[in-house]
Amino acid sequence: MLFIRKLNCRLVLARIQGRWCTTEPTRHVPVMAKETIQFLKPRNNELFIDMTFGAGGHTREILKAAPSAKIIALDRDPVAHEMALALADKFPGQIYPILGWFSELPQKLEELGIRQRSIDGMIFDFGCSSMQFDEGSRGFSISKDGPLDMRMDKERCPDAPTAAEILAKIDEIDLARVLKIYGEEKHAKKIAGAIVEARNTIKKIETTKELADLVQSCFGSDSFGLDKLKRPSHLATKTFQALRIFVNNELNEINYGMVLAQHYLKIGGKMITITFHSLEDTIVKRHIMGNVLNDMANKLPLRYNSHIICHEQEVMETVMKSPWHQLSKHVIVPTYEEVEDNPRSRSAKLRAVVLVD
Numbered sequence: 001m002l003f004i005r006k007l008n009c010r011l012v013l014a015r016i017q018g019r020w021c022t023t024e025p026t027r028h029v030p031v032m033a034k035e036t037i038q039f040l041k042p043r044n045n046e047l048f049i050d051m052t053f054g055a056g057g058h059t060r061e062i063l064k065a066a067p068s069a070k071i072i073a074l075d076r077d078p079v080a081h082e083m084a085l086a087l088a089d090k091f092p093g094q095i096y097p098i099l100g101w102f103s104e105l106p107q108k109l110e111e112l113g114i115r116q117r118s119i120d121g122m123i124f125d126f127g128c129s130s131m132q133f134d135e136g137s138r139g140f141s142i143s144k145d146g147p148l149d150m151r152m153d154k155e156r157c158p159d160a161p162t163a164a165e166i167l168a169k170i171d172e173i174d175l176a177r178v179l180k181i182y183g184e185e186k187h188a189k190k191i192a193g194a195i196v197e198a199r200n201t202i203k204k205i206e207t208t209k210e211l212a213d214l215v216q217s218c219f220g221s222d223s224f225g226l227d228k229l230k231r232p233s234h235l236a237t238k239t240f241q242a243l244r245i246f247v248n249n250e251l252n253e254i255n256y257g258m259v260l261a262q263h264y265l266k267i268g269g270k271m272i273t274i275t276f277h278s279l280e281d282t283i284v285k286r287h288i289m290g291n292v293l294n295d296m297a298n299k300l301p302l303r304y305n306s307h308i309i310c311h312e313q314e315v316m317e318t319v320m321k322s323p324w325h326q327l328s329k330h331v332i333v334p335t336y337e338e339v340e341d342n343p344r345s346r347s348a349k350l351r352a353v354v355l356v357d
């Protein structure tokens with residue numbers, strides 16, 4: 001029975017990835033797992049929410065530290081959700097997998113009978129998992145060709161527009177704003193102009209390679225970018241980041257996730273956040289400091305995006321005064337050894353706070 005379930009799970013994974021094979025996807029390595037547990041200090045029988053289950057790296061660390069802890073495992077990605085279901089089989093009665101967005105969580109928790117102020121700890125490990133980044137067919141990868149999709153939950157939301165569909169329709173001015181704001185791309189206008197010209201005169205951009213090559217062509221074939229640590233990076237990195245954030249409504253979701261943590265944690269409950277770029281970190285930091293701006297998360301029109309806008313005035317007013325106490329004076333970054341072992345961790349910043357009000 002267990003064998004059949006495992007086989008089914010692998011086939012579902014393969015089907016979701018658009019290919020019939022039985023190889024496992026790249027396993028995501030959890031970032032700053034040791035530091036997460038040091039601050040979270042999980043204890044047996046406590047109840048946690050892993051808001052970004054992914055491959056379950058942080059959830060597993062909680063279980064190692066507190067073997068009878070209970071964990072609600074949320075992820076919007078059906079591939080990650082299958083992994084959560086498999087882990088729930090291994091730990092009966094301890095893992096509660098939920099498929100959905102942060103903004104859908106209140107409804108899902110109500111169905112489980114979970115009330116506000118009842119959670120001991122919440123983890124947010126933002127961004128994409130290695131399973132999403134490294135699988136060409138998911139359309140996030142600059143280096144592996146695939147359809148320009150970028151939806152974290154395409155099976156669940158087949159009507160949500162892909163990155164290719166957005167690039168086929170968006171006005172040049174709006175595109176430049178998306179690239180500038182969500183990618184912090186200095187050459188946003190130039191790249192937006194090239195994309196619109198290509199779609200009008202040659203063809204629509206449909207694959208990750210076409211987009212990566214087009215952005216590269218704006219600068220010359222020998223040029224390369226530098227990341228924040230001054231290492232060479234592909235010139236399309238910021239364009240890909242911007243589109244991914246836009247396609248998945250990521251900043252509004254993070255903003256709403258911070259509101260949820262304040263509602264669902266017990267007084268004394270802890271929140272750990274791991275961010276990978278300054279747009280994510282700024283939202284988290286503003287909530288922690290009690291300095292939330294109404295229009296902070298999404299300064300762009302969402303007419304290409306079917307998701308709910310989730311930063312209503314009323315909700316935001318309840319979080320203007322900070323109820324958080326910081327567990328560490330400074331932001332935590334990965335050790336040199338971790339960055340060597342897992343280069344994906346290089347831009348990570350961990351914040352740990354406790355709810356006091």
Ligand SMILES: C[S@@+](CC[C@H](N)C(=O)[O-])C[C@H]1O[C@@H](n2cnc3c(N)ncnc32)[C@H](O)[C@@H]1O
Nearest residue numbers: 030052054055056057058076077101102125253
């Ligand atoms: C960096 S990965 C988490 C990896 C995980 N901590 C681990 O160690 O395996 C981020 C995960 O968050 C999920 N995610 C991102 N935004 C989300 C949202 N708004 N709602 C639910 N899940 C989300 C992604 O699908 C992805 O699987």
